[in-house]
Amino acid sequence: MIYFDNSATTNFKPECVKNAVYSAMSNLSANPGRGSHSMAIKTASMVYLARKAIANEVGLKNPDRVIFTASCTEALNLAIIGSMKRGHVITTIFEHNSVLRPLFSKAKEFYTEISIVEPNGNSIDAKSIERLIRKDTYMIIVNHVSNVTGQIAPLYEIGKLCKKHGILFVVDGAQSVGYNKIDMENNNIDMLAIAPHKGLHALTGIGVLAITDNVKLRHIKFGGTGTSSTDIYQPNSFPEGYEVGTLPTVAISSLIPAINWCEKNRIKNDKRIFELSEIIINGILTIPNITLYTPPNLRNGIISFNIDGLSSSEVCDILSSQYDICVRCGLHCAPLIHKYLDTLDGGAVRVSLCGDNTYGEAESLLLALREISELS
Amino acid sequence: MIYFDNSATTNFKPECVKNAVYSAMSNLSANPGRGSHSMAIKTASMVYLARKAIANEVGLKNPDRVIFTASCTEALNLAIIGSMKRGHVITTIFEHNSVLRPLFSKAKEFYTEISIVEPNGNSIDAKSIERLIRKDTYMIIVNHVSNVTGQIAPLYEIGKLCKKHGILFVVDGAQSVGYNKIDMENNNIDMLAIAPHKGLHALTGIGVLAITDNVKLRHIKFGGTGTSSTDIYQPNSFPEGYEVGTLPTVAISSLIPAINWCEKNRIKNDKRIFELSEIIINGILTIPNITLYTPPNLRNGIISFNIDGLSSSEVCDILSSQYDICVRCGLHCAPLIHKYLDTLDGGAVRVSLCGDNTYGEAESLLLALREISELS
Numbered sequence: 001m002i003y004f005d006n007s008a009t010t011n012f013k014p015e016c017v018k019n020a021v022y023s024a025m026s027n028l029s030a031n032p033g034r035g036s037h038s039m040a041i042k043t044a045s046m047v048y049l050a051r052k053a054i055a056n057e058v059g060l061k062n063p064d065r066v067i068f069t070a071s072c073t074e075a076l077n078l079a080i081i082g083s084m085k086r087g088h089v090i091t092t093i094f095e096h097n098s099v100l101r102p103l104f105s106k107a108k109e110f111y112t113e114i115s116i117v118e119p120n121g122n123s124i125d126a127k128s129i130e131r132l133i134r135k136d137t138y139m140i141i142v143n144h145v146s147n148v149t150g151q152i153a154p155l156y157e158i159g160k161l162c163k164k165h166g167i168l169f170v171v172d173g174a175q176s177v178g179y180n181k182i183d184m185e186n187n188n189i190d191m192l193a194i195a196p197h198k199g200l201h202a203l204t205g206i207g208v209l210a211i212t213d214n215v216k217l218r219h220i221k222f223g224g225t226g227t228s229s230t231d232i233y234q235p236n237s238f239p240e241g242y243e244v245g246t247l248p249t250v251a252i253s254s255l256i257p258a259i260n261w262c263e264k265n266r267i268k269n270d271k272r273i274f275e276l277s278e279i280i281i282n283g284i285l286t287i288p289n290i291t292l293y294t295p296p297n298l299r300n301g302i303i304s305f306n307i308d309g310l311s312s313s314e315v316c317d318i319l320s321s322q323y324d325i326c327v328r329c330g331l332h333c334a335p336l337i338h339k340y341l342d343t344l345d346g347g348a349v350r351v352s353l354c355g356d357n358t359y360g361e362a363e364s365l366l367l368a369l370r371e372i373s374e375l376s
Numbered sequence: 377m378i379y380f381d382n383s384a385t386t387n388f389k390p391e392c393v394k395n396a397v398y399s400a401m402s403n404l405s406a407n408p409g410r411g412s413h414s415m416a417i418k419t420a421s422m423v424y425l426a427r428k429a430i431a432n433e434v435g436l437k438n439p440d441r442v443i444f445t446a447s448c449t450e451a452l453n454l455a456i457i458g459s460m461k462r463g464h465v466i467t468t469i470f471e472h473n474s475v476l477r478p479l480f481s482k483a484k485e486f487y488t489e490i491s492i493v494e495p496n497g498n499s500i501d502a503k504s505i506e507r508l509i510r511k512d513t514y515m516i517i518v519n520h521v522s523n524v525t526g527q528i529a530p531l532y533e534i535g536k537l538c539k540k541h542g543i544l545f546v547v548d549g550a551q552s553v554g555y556n557k558i559d560m561e562n563n564n565i566d567m568l569a570i571a572p573h574k575g576l577h578a579l580t581g582i583g584v585l586a587i588t589d590n591v592k593l594r595h596i597k598f599g600g601t602g603t604s605s606t607d608i609y610q611p612n613s614f615p616e617g618y619e620v621g622t623l624p625t626v627a628i629s630s631l632i633p634a635i636n637w638c639e640k641n642r643i644k645n646d647k648r649i650f651e652l653s654e655i656i657i658n659g660i661l662t663i664p665n666i667t668l669y670t671p672p673n674l675r676n677g678i679i680s681f682n683i684d685g686l687s688s689s690e691v692c693d694i695l696s697s698q699y700d701i702c703v704r705c706g707l708h709c710a711p712l713i714h715k716y717l718d719t720l721d722g723g724a725v726r727v728s729l730c731g732d733n734t735y736g737e738a739e740s741l742l743l744a745l746r747e748i749s750e751l752s
Contacts, residue, residue, distance in 0.1 A: 037692060
């Protein structure tokens with residue numbers, strides 16, 4: 001089986017991650033912050049070190065501002081719904097439904113107006129965003145790397161804009177953290193949402209919202225925190241006020257080995273993803289009846305296309321059933337960019353890579369695509 | 377190390393659970409419902425079978441009404457905030473902050489008034505609840521087994537009341553599912569929240585809200601569902617409309633082996649918990665300066681007490697540091713029952729058992745408690 005759906009979840013988990021998870025099931029299964037006994041303290045200490053490792057990975061000073069959530073989607077819900085108020089929000093055509101749905105579903109309740117930036121050429125630019133800024137603009141939400149085209153947003157320039165105008169800068173790092181180094185401080189990012197089960201090769205079941213010290217948030221979930229327990233209202237303390245219930249300790253135990261593995265293998269993985277992207281994109285460009293949606297100069301492991309005369313789901317079905325190659329079809333939960341690309345009807349085929357993919361796998365994919373393209 | 381904090385999280389995970397988790401990290405890491413390739417279908421099939429196993433375990437007909445959440449706390453948030461409206465809600469003094477905090481935090485927004493039932497003797501009875509029912513009572517929320525005293529609520533009688541008056545019946549099964557068989561249909565339960573990392577010995581990072589077909593819910597989270605992807609508003613379809621983002625697939629993979637293990641070992645585990653409870657409660661009753669809060673006739677593995685002259689945290693610290701015994705101190709996130717017991721200041725020591733605890737461990741605890749009680 002060849003797995004090219006890494007933008008959904010990386011199937012490859014390093015041995016160190018699997019071993020940490022196996023061991024956590026026996027040794028770190030108590031409730032951190034909920035007791036003073038040795039096992040609770042041991043688990044709490046692991047959780048704190050994981051916060052520190054994440055903070056360090058993304059250039060955030062205060063580990064207590066690393067909020068563990070159920071998923072990157074929940075992290076974005078907390079960032080967005082947690083900050084919404086009367087006023088104006090700018091976001092982009094590249095956003096995933098994890099941004100669009102909380103934003104549009106809650107817009108009326110919070111009297112928020114929304115502007116959507118379109119690309120200038122292939123990518124979003126800061127100038128197009130600046131033109132939309134109003135006096136009451138309070139938040140800009142940007143997908144760092146598009147899960148459809150792989151397009152990269154200019155975080156540094158947008159961050160400068162946000163700082164200049166006193167606007168909250170929220171970044172969806174679902175497709176980037178683990179692959180791309182992000183420094184929240186340098187880029188003036190106020191909130192960064194992370195999907196550790198993708199680029200970091202950690203377990204599913206854990207997301208992260210990294211928040212700078214100045215940000216205040218409305219709660220979106222309520223429950224036991226192990227603190228202020230006499231209070232039947234939710235405490236505002238970070239991080240536990242925003243992490244109700246028992247944490248996904250086993251999934252959290254995968255974070256430190258995952259980060260260590262990524263850092264150790266960063267150069268090798270980057271090179272592999274760059275080279276395989278080049279092979280696949282160049283190969284696709286030689287097949288006459290394929291339309292490529294990823295800009296042909298991009299080399300970051302996300303490659304979307306359609307074969308003329310076949311729907312994206314037909315191509316995926318043939319790839320899976322006849323070649324045992326797993327790629328993703330459809331809309332990838334990002335409707336606006338598909339509308340823009342005129343692929344709202346059937347979506348696109350997406351090949352997404354990780355550092356564990358091989359040259360042989362890329363060649364097998366191209367062989368299969370050539371054969372399938374001859375069917376159409 | 378002796379672990380008696382099973383009401384927080386059971387530290388003991390059966391080999392079959394650990395093996396399933398280890399294997400899922402390599403074989404079931406794709407996104408269910410997000411692609412048509414073989415790995416996504418394999419993962420989706422595992423997730424569906426897990427829904428079916430949970431539905432079967434709790435007497436729910438429709439597996440599509442098994443909603444996977446981040447935790448039992450999130451399941452309760454979804455049940456409560458998802459159903460709140462203008463009117464009246466009844467709940468009990470035994471509730472955890474996972475019920476109290478969403479309810480009280482959102483009461484004003486939804487114009488909901490709240491009545492709290494006190495016990496009649498040790499336990500809540502249905503008659504006390506019936507006396508509080510008003511014309512506009514639309515929801516009754518009951519903790520099945522108290523995480524502080526172990527007290528059991530009469531679900532069948534309360535369910536009959538709810539059916540008679542057309543009131544939603546929400547049950548917090550955090551401390552019971554896995555230990556006690558619950559049949560939602562027989563007990564007229566509309567929504568049951570489950571913490572599989574406790575009584576079922578499954579992984580942390582997965583909760584369940586089991587819902588009957590007639591219940592409609594407001595969303596509390598928004599994002600990609602793999603369905604209706606052109607729609608920037610949240611779909612109402614079950615289960616995926618209520619399960620945004622990537623599911624905790626690895627934690628879900630622990631559910632079927634966990635349920636199978638519990639069913640296979642049910643009689644043995646029940647007997648062990650009953651007998652150890654008896655040994656510990658009878659032992660505690662022979663120590664003169666201990667106040668027991670658990671009714672002395674209860675034998676369900678949750679035993680709370682204080683030693684005169686020592687705070688609950690002092691007792692826990694001594695047990696952990698000098699005897700390597702892990703028990704829980706403090707308020708256990710359930711403030712109202714502590715107010716009722718007059719233990720709001722320092723909480724109580726809680727010993728909570730599972731079927732993996734041994735007679736030797738119970739004797740070690742009693743020996744330690746006798747020695748500590750002589751310090752005070």
